[in-house]
Amino acid sequence: MTQPKNRREQIYEVAGALFSERGYHATSMRDLASQLGMQGGSLYAHISGKEELLVELVNQAAQQFDASLLPLRAADLTPEEKLREAMRRHIEVVAGNLESATVFFHEWKHLSPEAYGKVTAWRDTIDALYRDLIREGIDKGVFKADLDIKMTAYLLLSAVNWTYTWYRPGGPLNAAQIADQFAVMLLEGLRR
Amino acid sequence: MTQPKNRREQIYEVAGALFSERGYHATSMRDLASQLGMQGGSLYAHISGKEELLVELVNQAAQQFDASLLPLRAADLTPEEKLREAMRRHIEVVAGNLESATVFFHEWKHLSPEAYGKVTAWRDTIDALYRDLIREGIDKGVFKADLDIKMTAYLLLSAVNWTYTWYRPGGPLNAAQIADQFAVMLLEGLRR
DNA sequence: CCTACCGATCGGTAGG
DNA sequence: CCTACCGATCGGTAGG
Numbered sequence A, B: 001m002t003q004p005k006n007r008r009e010q011i012y013e014v015a016g017a018l019f020s021e022r023g024y025h026a027t028s029m030r031d032l033a034s035q036l037g038m039q040g041g042s043l044y045a046h047i048s049g050k051e052e053l054l055v056e057l058v059n060q061a062a063q064q065f066d067a068s069l070l071p072l073r074a075a076d077l078t079p080e081e082k083l084r085e086a087m088r089r090h091i092e093v094v095a096g097n098l099e100s101a102t103v104f105f106h107e108w109k110h111l112s113p114e115a116y117g118k119v120t121a122w123r124d125t126i127d128a129l130y131r132d133l134i135r136e137g138i139d140k141g142v143f144k145a146d147l148d149i150k151m152t153a154y155l156l157l158s159a160v161n162w163t164y165t166w167y168r169p170g171g172p173l174n175a176a177q178i179a180d181q182f183a184v185m186l187l188e189g190l191r192r
Numbered sequence C, D: 001c002c003t004a005c006c007g008a009t010c011g012g013t014a015g016g
Helices: A007-022 A029-035 A040-045 A050-074 A079-096 A098-110 A113-139 A149-166 A175-188 B007-022 B029-035 B040-045 B050-074 B079-096 B098-110 B113-139 B149-166 B175-188
Strands: none
Touching (some): A007 A029, A029 A040, A050 A079, A050 A098, A050 A113, A079 A098, A079 A113, A079 A149, A079 A175, A113 A149, A149 B149, A149 B175, A175 B149, A175 B175, B007 B029, B007 B050, B007 B098, B029 B040, B050 B079, B050 B098, B050 B113, B079 B098, B079 B113, B079 B149, B079 B175, B098 B113, B098 B149, B113 B149
16 A cells, blocks of 8 residues: 555656656656656646756755754764764765755756756755864864865765665665765875 | 967867856857967867867866876775875876866766767766775775765765866865865764 | 646757 | 758647
């Protein structure tokens, strides 16, 4: 027995699959409709337009990231634990929402100016979270004092964001295990 | 005096700018033509079609990566030097070909099956290069023996590939400096 | 949710 | 390289 799900959510779901696989502009409303077993024009009984789908998918992903990552600011953890936990949650959001996360990272440039601005603001917030986390570690004497905070944040964000390009469910490691491995390598280094 | 450049190269150049900024499907042949001061149909006196532009840009980028990275296999360097050198060259290709590199990473899924296959083969080659480099470092006792080679390669590739999303010319660090910082952090770790 | 349709725009071609 | 055009397809709407 599948959960009763309204048509609107089904549309978002299929849109996520198609946008993430083919891209926003390469997916037509008729492609979308046919996968839902309806005619192109019928979609507009449920949604206002194509852009709404993109906005919704991007917002979905952004909210997942926010809900998972932002509470970390107040968490009572050592800098190392906090770094590992941020990477865990970050990769878990990507892995658990692979389609909307892919749309988020890949298609956000096609948003209208308003929604586009919200995404850049989101990115700044997450950047700041990672930078603060690094700064805190330096201040507490746990991380190296000579780290370039901006570059260190880019390095961490590279690792967690890039996962959307290669992570696939069913692989040997789950999201938390991937994050833990990355965190160990980043904290301890590759050198023997 | 600008270099005499044939029209074909000019078209590729403008296509790189537009495809990297707006995306392949969101760029029309008329957009492209108007930026070159010509009519849409006139493009076809120089090129065979839109797909040719994408293929050419992607191949351009792939060849730059190959020419720069593949010779490293035979280089007589310590594992640490080789890792740093690979990251340097990798990021230098991205930074020095930002538009075609962006098209390469972002639009390759829209290639026809044949060109698509070549890109996945390329990716496997570069994956193998990084994995061999890591394996060599482990075998020589320079890198930690318990590294997960696949995950380590993903981590390195994340760092160098993700640069296309944030690197912009004129920033405080050039490509080699970015690579050096990344290499130091990755080799030594963030921990004090 | 369907049928039937709208104007706009797409990639590409013919003929010059 | 232009003018003029092709068929196809696009996102979206009207009326039921």
